Amino acid sequence: MLTRIDHIGIACFDLEATAEFYRDTYGFEVFHSEVNEEQGVREAMLRINGTDDGAASWLQLVQPIREDSPVAKWLAKNGEGVHHIAFGTADVDADSEAIRDKGIRVLYEQPRRGSMGSRITFLHPKDCHGVLTEIVTAAPAPASGDPSGH
Template identity: 35%
Template sequence: MITALDHIAIAVPDLEKAIQRFVTDFGLPLGGTEDVLEAKTTAAFLPLPPTSIELVHPLNDEGPVKTYLEKKGGGLHHLCFRSDDIDADVARLREKGYQFLADAPTPGAHGARVIFIHPKSCDGVLIEISQPAEGH
């Protein structure tokens, strides 16, 4: 079941500049950064309980976020919903006709299992579903 808005992801062309903006200008705490190899991104996490902002930047100048930045130049990338049973949520949503970008959840940041719903299924918005790793 979907339990919360986990994060809002913003694609950024300059990760350090964006981190500086959110930390210095807006006073948000930096919760750390992580290279997410599966997604080909480097992510910076700015917790703002009960949700967070995630800044995403292409890892090694490749991947889907690089393509997004080339087309749009940065901006809101996706909304992520937290799930307590991602497999059940995927099955339920597939049954309702939602299209996913992968056949099954893959590893995400912080050891979570994640899957993305195609924007065509959600009025043009890319939606991620994430089931946190045990203990997170």
Template identity: 45%
Template structure:
């Protein structure tokens, strides 16, 4: 029998509030957005260029859904051949690149994960979509999945 709620004191119970988004790496941003619009009815709810990450990114949601309230599909297209997304596409082809969890405090969670021996990609949180603060759990410590931790701007201290 599995428990439906996090146990008191668990990391999940204190920090993780939802699946924030699923990131898809693509070579052509506009074509990917159009495909999701034309075939699935998703709308581009937010778009930006993140120079630090080297990507053009957009958040897709079902029509009528407010950005940041439900799980989104993130489209990630490289700005240059040296960014992580370009390297991912070169190595694995376009496709699912990450799973992101919405968290209440990315710094505190990162500290607890490090204490538990979990490797993170950044020493300190970085700027993410819509002024969020982010960090990533190394895929080797995330069961083969690149896991992003997202603290939305509204929740940032």
């Protein structure tokens, strides 16, 4: 069962400038950044708040690292802005299968690695009223006791 909004994905041309805007305007700091070669993006996760289930809500900034990445193609067509919404779940495998059984196209046969060691899949936007939707199971909390769940 989907339990929360995990993150809102924002496609951008310049990751540093966009992160600076969110820091200067709202006080959100970059909690984590990485390159996801499989998705063809550099990304930064800005932690918004924690939740009762031990996870958190995030803004995810994504900048393409190559012209053939899905985010690069999206930016070329739409410009900067909200790219997707992600819902958190304890079991991405079970939930994506249940959603697939309802006739919604799940874009990956098996969930893939996402930000900060999470497991993810996407739902086709044409089946979700025009919204690219991601389903996320956060990685287990690190041994250091980080309450973010990521």
